[in-house]
Amino acid sequence: MQDLKTPCYVIDEDKLEKNLQILRGVMDRTGCKILLAQKAFSNYGVYPLVAKYLAGATASGLFEARLCKEEMPRNMENHIFSPAFREEDFQEICLICDHIVFNSMKQLEKFGERAKMARMQVGLRINPEKSTQEGHAIYDPCAPGSRLGTTLAEFEAGFLANPKLLELLDGLHFHTLCEQDSDALEETWKVFQEKFGKYLKDMKWVNFGGGHHITREDYDIARLEKVIAQARETYGLMVYLEPGEAIALNAGSLFTTVLEVQEKHLYGDGKDPAGSMDILILDTSAACHMPDVIEMPYRPPLKNSGEEGEKNHTYRLGGPTCLSGDVIGVYSFDEEVKEGDVLEFQDMAIYSMVKNNTFNGMPLPSIYRKKGEKITLWKEFSYEDFKCRL
Numbered sequence: 001m002q003d004l005k006t007p008c009y010v011i012d013e014d015k016l017e018k019n020l021q022i023l024r025g026v027m028d029r030t031g032c033k034i035l036l037a038q039k040a041f042s043n044y045g046v047y048p049l050v051a052k053y054l055a056g057a058t059a060s061g062l063f064e065a066r067l068c069k070e071e072m073p074r075n076m077e078n079h080i081f082s083p084a085f086r087e088e089d090f091q092e093i094c095l096i097c098d099h100i101v102f103n104s105m106k107q108l109e110k111f112g113e114r115a116k117m118a119r120m121q122v123g124l125r126i127n128p129e130k131s132t133q134e135g136h137a138i139y140d141p142c143a144p145g146s147r148l149g150t151t152l153a154e155f156e157a158g159f160l161a162n163p164k165l166l167e168l169l170d171g172l173h174f175h176t177l178c179e180q181d182s183d184a185l186e187e188t189w190k191v192f193q194e195k196f197g198k199y200l201k202d203m204k205w206v207n208f209g210g211g212h213h214i215t216r217e218d219y220d221i222a223r224l225e226k227v228i229a230q231a232r233e234t235y236g237l238m239v240y241l242e243p244g245e246a247i248a249l250n251a252g253s254l255f256t257t258v259l260e261v262q263e264k265h266l267y268g269d270g271k272d273p274a275g276s277m278d279i280l281i282l283d284t285s286a287a288c289h290m291p292d293v294i295e296m297p298y299r300p301p302l303k304n305s306g307e308e309g310e311k312n313h314t315y316r317l318g319g320p321t322c323l324s325g326d327v328i329g330v331y332s333f334d335e336e337v338k339e340g341d342v343l344e345f346q347d348m349a350i351y352s353m354v355k356n357n358t359f360n361g362m363p364l365p366s367i368y369r370k371k372g373e374k375i376t377l378w379k380e381f382s383y384e385d386f387k388c389r390l
């Protein structure tokens with residue numbers, strides 16, 4: 001670990017494989033199919049490992065679908081969903097995808113026939129209008145004003161206007177959860193059936209989307225499997241799940257070096273307690289390398305640290321960018337932290353590398369892969385990666 005060039009991500013393949021084994025268990029016991037939602041984690045270097053356990057991948061658009069086509073083995077399913085597809089992408093999508101999910105009746109009308117002619121299975125994303133999460137409206141596709149999914153009113157009006165659209169559909173899809181347990185799925189599925197149950201008999205499959213925190217220690221897998229079994233038995237449906245987070249949960253860290261210790265305690269006058277807390281400037285940035293810390297927001301776990309004041313030495317940790325809010329959080333340590341020390345943020349495999357940016361000309365962290373005790377460099381970035389995007 002000492003020789004790592006920071007900032008860098010280290011993907012833990014053993015942990016990834018443990019997650020995949022848990023997911024494979026759900027597939028084996030229920031007959032459902034689980035797909036990798038690539039938007040959360042697209043490290044195609046480990047796609048062969050993912051493919052040993054899962055049924056395929058899902059894409060948010062053409063590029064992710066291409067990545068699946070190029071980097072997953074041939075027998076993997078390649079699903080795609082987008083709120084609106086682009087005409088110029090559609091032909092290629094027809095060539096490389098086997099399942100397509102439309103967001104609206106209008107999109108289904110525009111592309112549905114062509115998708116069928118290309119022998120894709122066609123689905124429609126539903127908005128069951130059942131929120132099961134509070135606080136994170138930006139992660140709630142059932143929040144008022146949502147653009148994601150077709151409501152029952154829109155669905156029925158669409159078929160009234162054009163009854164042929166129903167014949168195009170092989171499946172229905174909903175994605176409404178975020179880091180949730182299976183009780184939220186159960187509640188949502190109940191409402192979904194009340195509203196759309198009468199249409200499910202005509203379908204081949206239902207896709208429960210992502211947001212299932214299946215590989216979290218306290219997740220109730222038995223309840224998930226009960227819901228899947230009920231869907232199969234009642235309607236004869238194949239059930240798809242497309243988690244992102246659950247696949248690489250806790251399967252990677254971000255290592256960073258302390259560049260500067262700002263000794264605020266020497267100058268604080270006590271009037272502003274926050275102002276007299278020492279600050280660590282790191283060679284990583286929340287805004288560039290872990291944007292969910294600011295967007296979500298959340299406080300990432302940091303190895304061998306405690307909450308503010310829990311251990312002897314408390315610091316505010318921030319990045320070297322111009323953004324005042326580029327702060328990762330407040331953490332405490334047993335020992336005083338020194339310039340040059342390396343810190344490890346955990347659970348950094350998901351929604352990190354896929355969201356990185358080079359704001360302020362920040363370098364992109366290198367990516368290493370760890371298997372057993374062996375760590376190998378997989379990707380390194382340079383000034384050219386910054387320049388070529390501008």
Ligand SMILES: *Cc1c(COP(=O)(O)O)cnc(C)c1O
Pocket residue numbers: 037039040081175177178179209210211212242243244245246
């Ligand atoms: C984000 C998303 C997923 C994956 O969600 P996770 O929270 O990472 O499990 C799956 N399907 C769709 C449609 C999504 O938008």
